[in-house]
Amino acid sequence: MREQQSRRRKIILALFLSGLSGFIDILGLFGIGGMFLSFMSGNSTRLAFYLAEGEFKHALPYLLLIFGFVFGAFAGDLVKSRWHTHQLLIILMIETILVLTSFFMLSYNLTDEWSYLPLTVAMGIQNAIQIVVDHKIIGRTFFSGVLHSLGVSISQALQKNRPWRSAAIDLAIWLVAVSGAFLAGWLQPNIPVTTLLLGVSIILLFLIFVIIIFNRREKGDFISLRQG
Secondary structure, X not given: OHHHHHHHHHHHHHHHHHHHHHHHHHHHHHOOOOOOOOOHHHHHHHHHHHHHOOOHHHHHHHHHHXXXXXXXXXXXXXXXXXOOOOHHHHHHHHHHHHHHHHHHHHHOOOOHHHOOHHHHXXXXXXXXXXXXXXXXXXXXXXXXXXXXXXXXXXXXXXXXXXXXXXXXXXXXXXXXXXXXXXXXXXXXXXXXXXXXXXXXXXXXXXXXXXXXXXXXXXXXXXXXXXXX
């Protein structure tokens, strides 16, 4: 029973993180700078294009985005290496601070042309939240990887090497990520980006509060993260 509860919590958290990634990505694409904030494959392709065209000024923001994402992944892994307990809580706290940083930069016009950088660092840090369910890592922003995993899971299920629930998890994560992106695209034209970022921050703070309660109840981390 306890193992089933742990599995359910991990899936819910992974779905939330996937939806958040899709939401932030669309905010960046249509509201902040016109660039992807978690989809680094798209940014890498655009970087290569502008470099090939010799448009170094246009290439620089994409290079900074990629650097920010890599730095976020570095920082997230460092947190997991240095803190053996409360890893999830610390990573989410840092992510919330970064989202709020972008919010204040936009709200007070503080170098708002670079206000996307804290968000892409936040997405890099979020990828350090490696949740293992059914021997697979879920909840990260690698949506191409999720679709690849879905194809493999379907193949394995048809061969009766893996249960269909594995494919169902992959499909659910992709659908939630797309839904998060859809929600941001639907809200963004009518609601200021600053308001949406504040809303994301409040939701993250609520999640942190819930995790603190569960950690106290469980007398430890109620969700353990994969190392490495």
